[in-house]
Amino acid sequence: MNKQNWPLEDVRHWLEPGPVVLISSRWQGKNNIMTLGWHTILEFSPSLVGLMISAGNVSYSLIRQSGECVINLPDASMADIVSGIGNCRGDSTDKFAHFDLTAEKSEQIAAPGIAECHASFECRLYDDALVERYNFFIFEVVAARVKPEPEWPQTLHYTGGGIFRGDGEVIDRHRLFTKVS
Template sequence: MKELPLADVYRLIEPGPVVLLSTRSGGGRANVMTMSWHMMVEVAPPRIACIVSSGDLSFFTLRKTKECVIAIPAVELAEKVVKVGNCSGRDTDKFATTWLTPLRAERVSAPLIAECFANLECRVVDTRLVNRYNLFVLEVLKAWIDPAQPKPKTIHHIGNGGFIVDGEVIHFESRVP
């Protein structure tokens, strides 16, 4: 074994696919950010915990409006996803500069993203860990899937500009539904 710097541990415990989190401010302006620090915390109702940096515009909007959309992009959107993550919504209209298409959601004011294979309309249901860890707990209110993208491959951030693409699916007997 060789020692690994503690700053690289997050690369080993990658939580899931890179997603896009969209919000809409009280003034009506839509924004989107790239996010890879999230996890399922409950199945029914579906709840997701996510960390949003307090330096991000999305943090302030999410804290104020208590709603968002988590949009899940396939690998074909990787370049746009990285571009979204490399600029700030404070001075950039990310939807316009990345050619992503905002769609009207049904249960929240934040937009769905047309190019993503799945969109989850969410409401913040727990903020007890926001001040300490920037961790929001979201409840999924409505879920959308694009049938035109039947077998999407997701991207997973492994640090230092590196990503892994989902690979082959393997199946084993499971006694858990």
């Protein structure tokens, strides 16, 4: 079967880099949460993560001012909450209260994690050279907390248009990887 043309504005349907995350932030006593699907691992040590955060988002200014955030990993059971957070404004809604989420004290930064999420990764701004031009923040993960069970939670992957997909079964091919990391 031959490949067919695909709309350029919808290539994320195929190239979504990873699970949808919830970004929590705090600045001058104000907390916010945003849904984010545009992130990438940039380095292993130090642990660097790139996040694309629109300048029109309330979290953008909180993160720009504080230089920190928490990347929270929801599981598939939180799909309605993830969608709701992504479709309401943080300037008029306390998202922790509205979505009945628990703000969890972080170890290294002021921004809270989200207790209901499977994992929370505390981040400090590492490099902001691409923020003004591309809204691309580079963060260093300075603390990480992950629930021990399940080992592989079902995560959400956004394909656009309000459609999420799951991450599927775990396929173990570690025996084929000969380089020690």
